[in-house]
Amino acid sequence: MRVAIVGIGIHKFGRTPDRSGLQQGVYATRRALEDAGLRWRDMQFGYGGSYSSGNADALANELGLTGMPFTNVLNGCATGGSALLGACREIQSGAAEIGIVVGFDKHDRGAFNASPAEYGLRPWYGEAGMMVTTQFFAMKLRRYMHEHGVSADALAFVAEKAYQNGALNPHAWRRTPMSREQIRSSQMVNDPLTKYMFCSPAEGAAALVLCCESKARSFTSKPVFVSAAVMRTRLTGGFEVYAPAISADAAPNATELASRAAYDAAGVGPGDIDIASVQDTEAGAEIMHMAENGFCAHGEQEKLLCEGATRISGRLPINTDGGCLANGEPIGASGLRQIYECVLQLRGTAGSRQVPREISTAYTHVYGAPGISAVTILQR
Amino acid sequence: MVGSMTEPAVGRAIDPVLFDWPATRPALRGARCRDCGALGFPASASCRRCGSEAVAPEELPRRGRLWTWTVQHLMPKEPYRSSETAATFVPYGVGYVELLEGLCIESRLTESDPGKLCIGAEMELVIHPQWVEPDGTAVMSFAFKPV
Numbered sequence: 001m002r003v004a005i006v007g008i009g010i011h012k013f014g015r016t017p018d019r020s021g022l023q024q025g026v027y028a029t030r031r032a033l034e035d036a037g038l039r040w041r042d043m044q045f046g047y048g049g050s051y052s053s054g055n056a057d058a059l060a061n062e063l064g065l066t067g068m069p070f071t072n073v074l075n076g077c078a079t080g081g082s083a084l085l086g087a088c089r090e091i092q093s094g095a096a097e098i099g100i101v102v103g104f105d106k107h108d109r110g111a112f113n114a115s116p117a118e119y120g121l122r123p124w125y126g127e128a129g130m131m132v133t134t135q136f137f138a139m140k141l142r143r144y145m146h147e148h149g150v151s152a153d154a155l156a157f158v159a160e161k162a163y164q165n166g167a168l169n170p171h172a173w174r175r176t177p178m179s180r181e182q183i184r185s186s187q188m189v190n191d192p193l194t195k196y197m198f199c200s201p202a203e204g205a206a207a208l209v210l211c212c213e214s215k216a217r218s219f220t221s222k223p224v225f226v227s228a229a230v231m232r233t234r235l236t237g238g239f240e241v242y243a244p245a246i247s248a249d250a251a252p253n254a255t256e257l258a259s260r261a262a263y264d265a266a267g268v269g270p271g272d273i274d275i276a277s278v279q280d281t282e283a284g285a286e287i288m289h290m291a292e293n294g295f296c297a298h299g300e301q302e303k304l305l306c307e308g309a310t311r312i313s314g315r316l317p318i319n320t321d322g323g324c325l326a327n328g329e330p331i332g333a334s335g336l337r338q339i340y341e342c343v344l345q346l347r348g349t350a351g352s353r354q355v356p357r358e359i360s361t362a363y364t365h366v367y368g369a370p371g372i373s374a375v376t377i378l379q380r
Numbered sequence: 381m382v383g384s385m386t387e388p389a390v391g392r393a394i395d396p397v398l399f400d401w402p403a404t405r406p407a408l409r410g411a412r413c414r415d416c417g418a419l420g421f422p423a424s425a426s427c428r429r430c431g432s433e434a435v436a437p438e439e440l441p442r443r444g445r446l447w448t449w450t451v452q453h454l455m456p457k458e459p460y461r462s463s464e465t466a467a468t469f470v471p472y473g474v475g476y477v478e479l480l481e482g483l484c485i486e487s488r489l490t491e492s493d494p495g496k497l498c499i500g501a502e503m504e505l506v507i508h509p510q511w512v513e514p515d516g517t518a519v520m521s522f523a524f525k526p527v
Contacts, residue, residue, distance in 0.1 A: 139476060192450075245485050
């Protein structure tokens with residue numbers, strides 16, 4: 001049985017000094033409930049989480065203490081995907097018919113500074129200056145460019161597209177288009193990646209109301225169905241975040257494992273995907289993730305970029321809402337932001353950034369420390 | 381960073397699991413699984429591939445080839461430790477060095493000039509001071525330098 005998304009809500013991404021992360025989660029939840037024409041007390045269960053802003057269960061302090069089961073999820077970049085997965089299982093098992101999924105966060109400025117102990121590493125790894133996620137993305141990209149011939153121009157192209165899309169998105173953080181030259185000449189952070197090729201830790205929230213397929217049309221005329229929601233972790237030796245040692249002849253990574261499982265679950269292939277949101281922690285990540293998610297062969301990305309295939313008007317638009325580059329990265333919220341965007345696009349209500357053709361299948365992908373990935377496939 | 385990157389000083393290892401210090405010919409220490417044969421770094425109580433507890437320490441080669449690299453241009457937040465301030469911070473190189481077929485170790489690099497770092501370049505292990513304790517003890521970590 002498929003699970004339907006019948007309500008979606010979002011809180012503006014970026015910086016909102018007068019609202020806590022949790023309050024942004026409350027806001028997104030209220031909007032999702034309104035969208036479905038339902039009330040908080042109609043929710044039979046909830047799943048949600050944040051990385052830095054506390055337990056999602058505390059939403060009930062503002063929305064009402066109804067006694068419903070609420071599961072807090074703490075799963076890094078896969079927090080939203082894992083919450084969605086739990087909620088789908090809840091409905092598919094027949095335990096409940098209607099529930100809420102929410103993700104929110106509010107991070108300090110500057111790069112994340114995770115604790116080695118939280119990842120089963122000893123303190124030296126952080127003390128010596130290796131517990132830095134941006135280094136991982138830069139090193140993975142450097143090797144990828146060496147093996148597959150991606151150029152530095154391609155990085156600026158991806159970032160330029162992100163800010164162009166962000167300019168069309170009222171809830172995005174960075175809404176000013178930037179030239180490739182501005183992007184290339186901004187401060188070097190981790191060679192070959194400059195400041196505007198990276199997303200920044202930020203704030204935001206997104207929420208979904210889910211229900212069983214048979215009830216979907218009583219809440220919306222345009223339900224979107226979850227054809228796959230999967231989450232995977234890393235294999236030994238994979239080139240993943242926070243890995244003191246890796247194998248040069250790497251096994252499939254967490255993204256590749258999640259992607260394959262999602263296609264299997266949905267019974268579709270990469271050629272069936274009409275639009276995609278992929279993790280763009282930095283511009284090179286979007287390029288590498290295009291191939292890891294099956295949309296092209298390794299090294300073929302630059303040709304697609306030059307053709308404009310990944311623009312809103314292209315044949316496979318990617319990160320139509322500006323992605324993490326234009327929205328920033330609130331860890332608990334990003335995965336659900338991608339789903340929010342894909343539901344809008346599938347409903348045909350994405351306004352000035354609506355893709356200009358009929359679409360029926362969307363794909364979302366997140367990747368993060370310490371080598372975890374969540375993928376969803378959504379269909380009209 | 382204090383002192384020279386290449387002249388070993390007395391002091392203590394940042395973590396005794398990583399390498400013996402002081403030592404005349406220091407080497408990184410991994411662990412070999414007796415059940416599946418996998419070699420891991422750093423040494424740990426069990427095998428990362430198969431979970432077996434039958435692991436034995438194994439010294440890793442002192443030389444290898446640079447597999448990938450970047451330069452850290454901004455001073456990391458805690459838990460990073462050094463004797464620098466934001467004003468005196470010097471960008472440092474980081475990379476993976478392939479020591480054996482299939483085994484790449486993440487390490488700081490003594491070189492941070494992008495023009496002098498090249499995938500495939502031969503690299504050699506050095507032990508260098510990461511920070512100095514208030515009592516003057518140098519805390520030594522590992523790095524790789526171009527040969």
